[in-house]
Amino acid sequence: xxxxxxxxxxxxxxxxxxxxxxxxxxxxxxxxxxxxxxxxxxxxxxxxxxxxxxxxxxxxxxxxxxxxxxxxxxxxxxxxxxxxxxxxxxxxxxxxxxxxxxxxxxxxxxxxxxxxxxxxxxxxxxxxxxxxxxxxxxxxxxxxxxxxxxxxxxxxxxxxxxxxxxxxxxxxxxxxxxxxxxxxxxxxxxxxxxxxxxxxxx
Amino acid sequence: xxxxxxxxxxxxxxxxxxxxxxxxxxxxxxxxxxxxxxxxxxxxxxxxxxxxxxxxxxxxxxxxxxxxxxxxxxxxxxxxxxxxxxxxxxxxxxxxxxxxxxxxxxxxxxxxxxxxxxxxxxxxxxxxxxxxxxxxxxxxxxxxxxxxxxxxxxxxxxxxxxxxxxxxxxxxxxxxxxxxxxxxxxxxxxxxxxxxxxxxxxxxxxxxxxxxxxxxxxxxxxxxxxxxxxxxxxxxxxxxxxxxxxxxxxxxxxxxxxxxxxxxxxxxxxxxxxxxxxxxxxxxxxxxxxxxxxxxxxxxxxxxxxxxxxxxxxxxxxxxxxxxxxxxxxxxxxxxxxxxxxxxxxxxxxxxxxxxxxxxxxxxxxxxxxxxxxxxxxxxxxxxxxxxxxxxxxxxxxxxxxxxxxxxxxxxxxxxxxxxxxxxxxxxxxxxxxxxxxxxxxxxxxxxxxxxxxxxxxxxxxxxxxxxxxxxxxxxxxxxxxxxxxxxxxxxxxxxxxxxxxxxxxxxxxxxxxxxxxxxxxxxxxxxxxxxxxxxxxxxxxxxxxxxxxxxxxxxxxxx
Numbered sequence: 019x020x021x022x023x024x025x026x027x028x029x030x031x032x033x034x035x036x037x038x039x040x041x042x043x044x045x046x047x048x049x050x051x052x053x054x055x056x057x058x059x060x061x062x063x064x065x066x067x068x069x070x071x072x073x074x075x076x077x078x079x080x081x082x083x084x085x086x087x088x089x090x091x092x093x094x095x096x097x098x099x100x101x102x103x104x105x106x107x108x109x110x111x112x113x114x115x116x117x118x119x120x121x122x123x124x125x126x127x128x129x130x131x132x133x134x135x136x137x138x139x140x141x142x143x144x145x146x147x148x149x150x151x152x153x154x155x156x157x158x159x160x161x162x163x164x165x166x167x168x169x170x171x172x173x174x175x176x177x178x179x180x181x182x183x184x185x186x187x188x189x190x191x192x193x194x195x196x197x198x199x200x201x202x203x204x205x206x207x208x209x210x211x212x213x214x215x216x217x218x219x220x
Numbered sequence: 221x222x223x224x225x226x227x228x229x230x231x232x233x234x235x236x237x238x239x240x241x242x243x244x245x246x247x248x249x250x251x252x253x254x255x256x257x258x259x260x261x262x263x264x265x266x267x268x269x270x271x272x273x274x275x276x277x278x279x280x281x282x283x284x285x286x287x288x289x290x291x292x293x294x295x296x297x298x299x300x301x302x303x304x305x306x307x308x309x310x311x312x313x314x315x316x317x318x319x320x321x322x323x324x325x326x327x328x329x330x331x332x333x334x335x336x337x338x339x340x341x342x343x344x345x346x347x348x349x350x351x352x353x354x355x356x357x358x359x360x361x362x363x364x365x366x367x368x369x370x371x372x373x374x375x376x377x378x379x380x381x382x383x384x385x386x387x388x389x390x391x392x393x394x395x396x397x398x399x400x401x402x403x404x405x406x407x408x409x410x411x412x413x414x415x416x417x418x419x420x421x422x423x424x425x426x427x428x429x430x431x432x433x434x435x436x437x438x439x440x441x442x443x444x445x446x447x448x449x450x451x452x453x454x455x456x457x458x459x460x461x462x463x464x465x466x467x468x469x470x471x472x473x474x475x476x477x478x479x480x481x482x483x484x485x486x487x488x489x490x491x492x493x494x495x496x497x498x499x500x501x502x503x504x505x506x507x508x509x510x511x512x513x514x515x516x517x518x519x520x521x522x523x524x525x526x527x528x529x530x531x532x533x534x535x536x537x538x539x540x541x542x543x544x545x546x547x548x549x550x551x552x553x554x555x556x557x558x559x560x561x562x563x564x565x566x567x568x569x570x571x572x573x574x575x576x577x578x579x580x581x582x583x584x585x586x587x588x589x590x591x592x593x594x595x596x597x598x599x600x601x602x603x604x605x606x607x608x609x610x611x612x613x614x615x616x617x618x619x620x621x622x623x624x625x626x627x628x629x630x631x632x633x634x635x636x637x638x639x640x641x642x643x644x645x646x647x648x649x650x651x652x653x654x655x656x657x658x659x660x661x662x663x664x665x666x667x668x669x670x671x672x673x674x675x676x677x678x679x680x681x682x683x684x685x686x687x688x689x690x691x692x693x694x695x696x697x698x699x700x701x702x703x704x705x706x707x708x709x710x711x712x713x714x715x716x717x718x719x720x721x722x723x724x725x726x727x728x729x730x731x732x733x734x735x736x737x738x739x740x741x742x743x744x745x746x747x748x749x750x751x752x753x754x755x756x757x758x759x760x761x762x763x764x765x766x767x768x769x770x771x772x773x774x775x776x777x778x779x780x
Contacts, residue, residue: 029344043406045332045402045406045407046332048402049331049332049335049398049399049402050405052397052401052402052432053398054396054434055432056394056397056398056431056432056433056436059432059433059434059436059437059438060235060436060437060439060440061440062471063436063437063440063441063469063473064440064444064524066469066470067441067444067470068453069606070463070466070469071455071462071463071466074466075461075463076464076465077461078461105727137277148453149451149452149454149460150455151454151461152460152461152463155447155453155455156455159443159444159447159453159455163440164221175442217434
């Protein structure tokens with residue numbers, strides 16, 4: 019087994035040193051980003067279905083793809099601003115500005131929940147229900163799935179807000195929970211921009 | 221063999237249970253999880269095999285006499301779902317991936333060990349849920365594809381349980397995929413370059429990319445389907461203004477890549493086994509890598525070749541025919557690379573090698589019928605006939621399951637420290653190979669002559685050929701017995717294997733058998749030439765990491 023010696027030579031070198039814990043770094047954000055790619059593909063599937071329905075399946079008479087634009091546009095701005103405020107919270111955490119971080123997080127959460135309130139208001143003012151026609155079903159499925167994401171994100175922000183209090187586990191030395199929630203929030207925000215373009219503007 | 225590692229007492233301070241109990245625990249050790257996947261998957265394989273036995277028994281006669289028609293539909297739905305989602309996908313990805321990938325990248329464990337355990341423990345409940353649906357309210361009857369409107373009009377309870385179960389299994393698969401991508405890209409030992417990784421790493425990277433990109437689309441689609449069933453929305457229901465063909469597009473956007481999710485890891489595993497038992501470097505390393513990535517890319521844009529009879533417009537047929545035919549190129553490259561690896565090698569015809577060669581033969585046959593099926597005129601003739609059933613089983617059984625058995629024969633000594641019995645293994649191979657070909661080769665003939673798939677009753681002219689096929693299925697069932705006896709008895713009485721019975725060079729063999737909890741005592745070895753067989757170490761240039769250099773050297777060595 020001559021061909022093994024080069025490899026085993028490496029191994030016996032290693033054996034002499036005794037095992038030291040290897041530091042592989044923190045790959046949790048990378049893992050989360052990969053998960054968000056998967057999550058984004060779910061939305062991509064929904065959007066593809068919606069666009070195909072729209073191109074191929076005629077709606078029953080009386081139904082239309084037109085939607086009221088004012089409220090969703092305000093909602094879009096609310097979400098965009100919330101991404102900005104979340105970014106400010108992260109910057110404050112990195113400077114160890116606990117009070118600033120917590121303030122920006124609360125503002126972000128408030129913006130997120132007011133988005134949900136706006137979404138609810140829109141749902142109640144729409145002239146169609148879930149099973150009225152193909153467009154109605156697709157509209158509620160996609161916005162509902164996105165709303166579920168916003169709800170989860172809002173809860174995450176509140177948890178991070180609690181954890182980032184003075185003496186909490188989220189601080190400049192351990193920013194991961196905040197960074198993860200922030201990445202997720204930007205993703206949900208970005209999905210909404212695409213959704214707004216496809217469902218409302220197109 | 222200079223490599224001897226004395227058994228060192230287990231490091232204390234771990235909350236993980238020891239002994240056999242850890243295989244029933246929420247263990248975060250990648251090797252334990254790998255074996256959990258393997259054993260769990262094999263139990264479901266026995267269930268799926270029993271269901272296949274029921275199908276072949278029913279088809280002994282042209283009339284529906286063994287099973288009521290509805291039960292037949294439930295049985296074929298369960299057979300497909302169990303075999304795909306609970307046996308092949310978890311075993312070629314989860315079992316071997318978890319066991320081998322951390323070794324191959326030189327890591328102590330996967331990137332996210334707890335997520336890994338979660339991914340495994342989603343599988344048994346999902347599988348039991350699926351099987352229990354048969355006893356609760358009757359299982360789903362719409363096949364593993366669950367096409368609407370059939371899946372909307374058949375009994376709802378079984379279909380909803382089917383959807384829930386597949387969603388859980390899809391989630392498990394996605395978590396596993398994320399873990400593999402992070403482990404392969406981020407956890408490599410310092411000094412180990414991507415192009416030095418064993419081929420199975422590349423296969424798992426490609427597979428995991430497919431899992432992450434396509435599985436979520438199936439999940440979203442099944443949620444919409446469940447709305448159609450429960451809330452009476454009309455996404456896929458033409459009676460309510462919906463579009464059933466959109467379901468097919470979304471379903472096959474996952475389920476065509478799913479074929480590669482089942483077969484790419486098998487490509488990787490066979491690329492590990494052949495060089496070891498042929499004592500030659502893997503031929504064409506670089507082309508293998510690019511072929512895998514080409515298959516990943518092409519695999520995402522060929523799904524509509526399953527839908528040539530679904531009213532697809534001519535441009536779509538043209539595009540998907542061409543794209544599908546292109547896949548034959550990277551697949552052919554891999555096939556010839558395996559043959560070239562064997563060419564002039566010092567071949568040990570043991571069970572692992574026999575099953576690998578069986579894979580090559582079966583897979584090339586399934587591949588050729590696959591190219592034929594990509595052609596629209598031919599596909600329309602045999603669509604939804606037994607020709608497709610034959611083709612499909614040549615890929616997933618003749619291809620992947622043969623590789624699973626080859627892998628078990630190859631890595632059993634590593635996992636248990638004991639060798640499997642060779643004569644029993646060769647008997648297992650002989651019965652499986654004859655039984656498999658006897659069972660599935662005649663199905664091509666049935667399909668060409670017009671016997672539709674998924675039916676319990678058929679034209680009496682096909683009776684004899686169906687009986688031949690059923691005899692083949694019986695042989696396959698019998699072939700499981702020597703395997704089970706071998707695996708169980710050898711665990712206690714098998715000959716001691718030593719750490720590296722095959723004199724292999726890949727990193728999992730450079731530690732004790734079975735390996736210690738964190739894979740190596742001391743630092744992980746840096747293996748830059750995982751296929752450096754037949755080459756004197758002095759001739760190996762450590763900078764010669766490109767596949768071209770490696771196979772040129774192997775070539776010289778074998779000829780002179």
